[in-house]
Amino acid sequence: MLSCRVVKGRPATLRVIYRRLLRAFGPQGWWPARSPFEMMVGAVLTQATNWRNVERAIARLRRAGALRPQGFLALRRGELEGAIRPAGYFRQKAKRLRAFARWYVTRYAGSPRRMFRTPWPTLRHELLGLHGIGPETADSILLYAGAVPVFVVDAYTVRVFTRHRLLSRKATYDMGQRLAGRSLPADAALYNEFHALLVAVGKRYCHRRSPDCAQCPLGDLPHTIEVSA
Numbered sequence: 001m002l003s004c005r006v007v008k009g010r011p012a013t014l015r016v017i018y019r020r021l022l023r024a025f026g027p028q029g030w031w032p033a034r035s036p037f038e039m040m041v042g043a044v045l046t047q048a049t050n051w052r053n054v055e056r057a058i059a060r061l062r063r064a065g066a067l068r069p070q071g072f073l074a075l076r077r078g079e080l081e082g083a084i085r086p087a088g089y090f091r092q093k094a095k096r097l098r099a100f101a102r103w104y105v106t107r108y109a110g111s112p113r114r115m116f117r118t119p120w121p122t123l124r125h126e127l128l129g130l131h132g133i134g135p136e137t138a139d140s141i142l143l144y145a146g147a148v149p150v151f152v153v154d155a156y157t158v159r160v161f162t163r164h165r166l167l168s169r170k171a172t173y174d175m176g177q178r179l180a181g182r183s184l185p186a187d188a189a190l191y192n193e194f195h196a197l198l199v200a201v202g203k204r205y206c207h208r209r210s211p212d213c214a215q216c217p218l219g220d221l222p223h224t225i226e227v228s229a
């Protein structure tokens with residue numbers, strides 16, 4: 001059975017939440033990658049796994065000389081699957097990454113400069129048309145590889161914003177983006193930091209089953225938590 005824990009009051013604004021998180025955690029320095037291609041590969045690898053596993057896969061790709069588009073495409077399927085095995089779902093992810101790398105080389109000659117010269121709504125549409133790239137991955141690529149001001153909405157974002165009564169439980173990805181668009185200036189540096197901070201608070205405090213609101217830097221702001229009675 002579920003019951004609710006409630007801190008009453010008017011929902012805090014996104015700006016207040018951002019400032020609190022930044023004060024508590026400091027700048028997060030995202031995205032930890034040495035090149036746009038590495039960042040984009042990481043965005044696919046991080047689907048449904050944690051970052052530590054992605055780092056292990058990235059290190060193996062680096063050793064194989066596959067963190068450049070041509071080197072990446074030179075890997076045989078089995079070699080690629082072996083390299084990215086630590087990131088989980090390695091067969092699916094290998095397929096996704098090959099589709100992405102082929103598109104990147106064919107359409108943009110493996111050049112981030114060329115890629116990000118394309119108007120971003122068009123680029124987003126192209127990314128969403130690739131195998132296995134959904135809105136969160138596409139927007140991560142736009143924001144962290146291209147400094148495009150699109151707000152990334154992931155599971156942590158939805159959880160924190162829902163619990164702080166800024167989004168309804170049935171909110172869609174687009175609703176999360178519209179909330180950010182209404183509440184914040186279109187600023188890539190701000191979106192970059194905010195997303196990373198939401199991941200930080202989600203990992204440390206805002207757990208799905210047992211959120212630690214007492215220790216959380218947002219704990220005194222109005223929120224509602226469903227807990228097992």
Ligand code: SF4
Binds near residue numbers: 217
């Ligand atoms: S742990 Fe509690 S206070 Fe912290 S973000 Fe989640 S709901 Fe808010």
